[in-house]
Amino acid sequence: MIAILAVGAVTLGAIGLGTFGVRLARTTSDVFVASRAITPWWNAAAISGEYLSAASFLGIAGLQMKLGAGALWLPVGFTAGYLALLLFVAAPMRRFGAYTIPDFAEARLEAPWLRRVAAAVVLVIGGFYLVPQLKGAGLTLGVVTGAPYWVGVVGVGAIVALVVALGGMRGITYVQAYQYWVKTFAILVPACVLLLHLGGLPERAALFGQELPRAPAAGLVVALEEPTRVEFPRDAAYAVDGVAARAEGGDVRTLPAGELRLPAGTTVPVAEGTDARVGADWSRPVTDAGNASPVFVYSLLLATVLGTMGLPHILVRFYTNPDGPAARRTTVRVLGLLGLFYLFPVVYGLLGRALTPELYVTGRTDEVVLRLPEAAWPGLGGELLAALTAAGAFAAFMSTASGLLVSLAGTVSYDLWDRRGAEAQPSVRTRRFRAATPFAMVVPAVFALVARDLDISLLVGWAFALAASTFCPLFLLGIWWRGLTARGAAWGMAAGACVASGGIALTLARDTTATTVGDALLAQPAAVSVPVAFLVMVGVSRLDRARRPRQVEAHMRALHAPEGLGLVPPR
Amino acid sequence: MSSPRDELAEGSEVGKVYLRRLVRAQLLLSLTALLAFGGLVGSLPLALYVLPGLHRAEVLGVPLPLVLLGPPIFVLLITIGWVYQRRADALDASFRELLHDP
Numbered sequence: 047m048i049a050i051l052a053v054g055a056v057t058l059g060a061i062g063l064g065t066f067g068v069r070l071a072r073t074t075s076d077v078f079v080a081s082r083a084i085t086p087w088w089n090a091a092a093i094s095g096e097y098l099s100a101a102s103f104l105g106i107a108g109l110q111m112k113l114g115a116g117a118l119w120l121p122v123g124f125t126a127g128y129l130a131l132l133l134f135v136a137a138p139m140r141r142f143g144a145y146t147i148p149d150f151a152e153a154r155l156e157a158p159w160l161r162r163v164a165a166a167v168v169l170v171i172g173g174f175y176l177v178p179q180l181k182g183a184g185l186t187l188g189v190v191t192g193a194p195y196w197v198g199v200v201g202v203g204a205i206v207a208l209v210v211a212l213g214g215m216r217g218i219t220y221v222q223a224y225q226y227w228v229k230t231f232a233i234l235v236p237a238c239v240l241l242l243h244l245g246g247l248p249e250r251a252a253l254f255g256q257e258l259p260r261a262p263a264a265g266l267v268v269a270l271e272e273p274t275r276v277e278f279p280r281d282a283a284y285a286v287d288g289v290a291a292r293a294e295g296g297d298v299r300t301l302p303a304g305e306l307r308l309p310a311g312t313t314v315p316v317a318e319g320t321d322a323r324v325g326a327d328w329s330r331p332v333t334d335a336g337n338a339s340p341v342f343v344y345s346l347l348l349a350t351v352l353g354t355m356g357l358p359h360i361l362v363r364f365y366t367n368p369d370g371p372a373a374r375r376t377t378v379r380v381l382g383l384l385g386l387f388y389l390f391p392v393v394y395g396l397l398g399r400a401l402t403p404e405l406y407v408t409g410r411t412d413e414v415v416l417r418l419p420e421a422a423w424p425g426l427g428g429e430l431l432a433a434l435t436a437a438g439a440f441a442a443f444m445s446t447a448s449g450l451l452v453s454l455a456g457t458v459s460y461d462l463w464d465r466r467g468a469e470a471q472p473s474v475r476t477r478r479f480r481a482a483t484p485f486a487m488v489v490p491a492v493f494a495l496v497a498r499d500l501d502i503s504l505l506v507g508w509a510f511a512l513a514a515s516t517f518c519p520l521f522l523l524g525i526w527w528r529g530l531t532a533r534g535a536a537w538g539m540a541a542g543a544c545v546a547s548g549g550i551a552l553t554l555a556r557d558t559t560a561t562t563v564g565d566a567l568l569a570q571p572a573a574v575s576v577p578v579a580f581l582v583m584v585g586v587s588r589l590d591r592a593r594r595p596r597q598v599e600a601h602m603r604a605l606h607a608p609e610g611l612g613l614v615p616p617r
Numbered sequence: 618m619s620s621p622r623d624e625l626a627e628g629s630e631v632g633k634v635y636l637r638r639l640v641r642a643q644l645l646l647s648l649t650a651l652l653a654f655g656g657l658v659g660s661l662p663l664a665l666y667v668l669p670g671l672h673r674a675e676v677l678g679v680p681l682p683l684v685l686l687g688p689p690i691f692v693l694l695i696t697i698g699w700v701y702q703r704r705a706d707a708l709d710a711s712f713r714e715l716l717h718d719p
Contacts, residue, residue, distance in 0.1 A: 118686040122658065125694055129654060132698050133647040137705065247678065254680055330672055331682050332665040343662040371706050378698045385691030392687065526644055599628045599636070606640050608709035611622055611716060 116338025127354025232438025317409025542579025
């Protein structure tokens with residue numbers, strides 16, 4: 047009940063800020079980039095608020111609980127992505143003054159057809175990233191209220207579409223900044239309060255020692271909603287709905303739906319696909335094989351560090367900086383704000399292993415942030431903290447989903463819609479943006495309803511690998527190399543996208559966990575697909591030398607010449 | 618005789634040289650910062666892999682590798698970013714000065 051109130055309050059606050067922004071959203075420039083007159087701190091909070099998604103708020107802790115400390119490379123990569131953005135993209139991109147990624151592609155390489163190629167890639171990456179947000183919303187609402195899955199998907203989808211269509215981005219900037227602080231507060235306060243309440247980390251042997259998670263002193267009762275395939279790491283006695291049974295270590299069994307009871311001290315069985323590892327291995331960030339092998343870790347870091355700059359909803363926000371130096375200052379602040387947030391998911395992963403071992407049985411470790419407070423502190427205290435994390439999770443879906451929707455609707459209404467008549471009339475563009483918003487939401491929402499069983503982290507990983515293998519080379523070469531041509535860019539993006547998607551699709555089809563180096567590279571293909579994309583872009587551009595953009599010097603000047611020289615009118 | 622600023626604005630050969638120098642200096646600065654980051658953070662997975670003994674060291678009861686993935690990395694990222702931002706702004710400023718007084 048308290049949780050529903052908290053979720054409602056946060057959502058109403060966002061809608062209120064969004065509609066308050068409507069009065070300020072007058073011209074097209076306002077709607078698209080909020081007039082570029084927002085201070086670095088506001089901008090940084092808005093960027094961070096938009097960036098911290100379901101994958102960050104729920105996914106990192108869940109993945110850490112499931113796979114071990116290897117999951118902690120994710121926040122490192124997610125944050126370091128902004129360092130790469132700062133070093134190579136932020137200031138030049140802002141100076142160039144294009145509204146969107148397709149704008150940049152067309153203007154820098156002087157090829158109108160490239161705009162459509164880039165727009166198509168934006169839709170794919172944005173769509174892949176929007177689906178898991180909606181999926182997370184459906185799951186979270188289910189945990190908090192018991193509502194069916196579709197209620198969360200449809201509800202959050204509708205609210206976000208409304209806020210975006212009414213407020214444009216001026217509204218969204220304030221909404222996003224507000225959401226950042228909601229999320230940080232919602233992950234920081236429960237983590238600190240629970241650590242104080244428990245007096246430190248419990249069950250140290252299961253966390254860092256030689257033990258597997260066990261049922262607590264009062265025994266463990268797990269409600270299995272559906273038949274579940276589990277592996278018993280050790281001999282165990284158990285009962286489902288009162289029917290007693292024994293399992294030997296290594297047994298894989300399908301437990302029927304019902305109430306599973308494990309006596310005190312029993313090593314808990316783990317859902318198929320989860321490694322049962324003793325604490326010493328579980329808390330090691332790099333291991334010999336699997337999802338924490340060195341090759342996998344490096345490929346993951348590459349995908350997240352380089353993928354961040356290619357996420358369509360992130361880049362567009364840099365245009366709300368007044369100039370290049372402001373874009374740099376904003377990005378440094380983003381590093382600080384993200385670093386603050388990412389200190390805390392690890393607390394939930396650690397406490398979850400000790401206090402909510404039932405999530406290993408059901409395989410739903412993604413719920414650990416939502417379930418932990420009440421497990422660690424039964425009573426009103428835990429209930430209040432659980433309400434806080436639920437509200438934070440909702441802020442996470444809402445903010446990332448609205449940022450993505452702005453990009454998707456902008457791309458549909460501006461890049462793909464027939465341009466005749468729209469250039470001269472800002473009101474036409476604004477109307478089209480508002481008309482495109484519901485459509486841009488409907489397709490991912492339908493996909494989220496159908497693809498309920500697809501893993502959240504898989505879709506997010508796919509989006510990052512795609513962005514790193516397409517837009518990252520386009521930006522780095524487009525900004526720093528005079529030799530890039532439109533055809534080189536298009537072939538490079540196509541090659542990168544094919545290799546990245548092929549690897550992940552093959553992993554899905556084979557349905558195995560990564561054990562060898564080859565498996566790791568298929569599951570996390572960035573280490574291969576990014577170099578391929580770069581090589582193809584450079585190679586084709588060299589063969590295509592005759593078609594270099596004619597105005598390349600003017601473009602380089604627009605990208606790199608400092609402000610205050612009166613060279614180019616600010617765009 | 619035209620000023621360096623006009624040379625740049627007109628895109629003359631001299632102007633191109635000015636711009637190339639700026640772009641090269643900025644790129645060199647960015648690559649240096651990337652190298653600092655890559656050297657320190659990039660070597661961490663390998664170090665943790667080659668030296669599993671690091672796991673036995675503890676900070677406040679938490680194994681060292683877990684602690685390393687927290688505050689130290691983020692502080693390092695912010696520091697590199699902050700130093701880079703100041704240097705990059707300074708490069709821009711000196712370019713502006715170069716162009717304003719011939």
